[in-house]
Ligand code: KG4
């Protein structure tokens with residue numbers, strides 16, 4: 530059994546996978562969303578304190594599995610430093626106490642494995658990673674080598690939803706609530722320009738769109754319930770079409786046979802529907818993670834850990850460090 534630990538942001542989560550058949554034996558997540566909601570974003574100091582309370586509670590539940598564990602996989606990059614430290618400290622302690630090797634997992638690689646949770650991975654695919662911290666298009670070859678095809682120059686896709694939600698006092702995180710409000714929006718009530726439209730650069734930018742929304746909100750003053758829904762709809766449309774616009778350019782150049790979408794924001798149904806259309810046009814199979822495992826979770830970390838376990842890629846507890854800023858190593 531491989532234990533996975535995830536604590537890179539505001540979710541404390543543990544999972545146990547059977548390395549042989551990839552079956553999930555245990556999975557649980559304690560989210561801190563409600564605790565951070567009133568601040569409109571994650572407060573690092575609070576996140577650290579809550580991880581310190583939640584992780585031991587989860588550990589208590591996996592005690593019956595202690596004797597079957599073969600390794601501990603833990604997210605050590607990227608993320609909030611004080612959050613990463615919480616999970617990494619638990620992993621180091623278990624390593625010493627139970628004499629287990631540690632497997633260091635990059636959180637973004639973890640998200641990629643959310644496409645292959647209870648099955649063997651099949652590489653040779655394109656991936657769109659959209660989360661609160663990242664927006665990336667990746668090309669992963671058959672051997673698992675990753676090329677970054679596009680990234681964002683400023684805010685990430687999920688972050689832009691969070692910021693727009695904050696402007697309308699909709700709490701944190703903002704992705705799901707904006708999507709919900711958009712359902713009651715009237716199409717065409719507001720229009721925002723799709724970022725970098727007609728610009729040859731194959732990259733993302735969400736800060737200009739966020740400002741368009743800010744200016745519109747300031748113009749309106751106190752927003753009515755309907756205006757909140759209409760703005761949510763118009764913003765979601767522009768943000769998602771921006772993602773699709775640049776993907777169209779990438780799809781023309783790279784003939785993907787499979788394309789996956791991962792990360793917390795990959796739960797967005799409007800984004801998924803538009804991506805499905807694009808994939809259909811190119812006869813490309815679209816892969817998604819189960820909705821429950823789009824956002825941060827330890828199952829994807831344990832799953833990524835299995836791959837490294839099979840290659841005996843371990844890190845000694847004395848050597849294991851956190852890298853809060855490291856995204857994906859160019860391989
Ligand atoms: O992957 P994740 O759980 O955490 C990070 O690694 O950042 O992603 C969380 C992000 C948040 O910004 C949240 O607002 C966004 O994903 N998100 C969404 C939706 N659900 C979550 N964004 C757009 N539409 C959604 N339905």
Ligand code: ZN
Nearest residue numbers: 660793824825
């Ligand atoms: Zn994430």
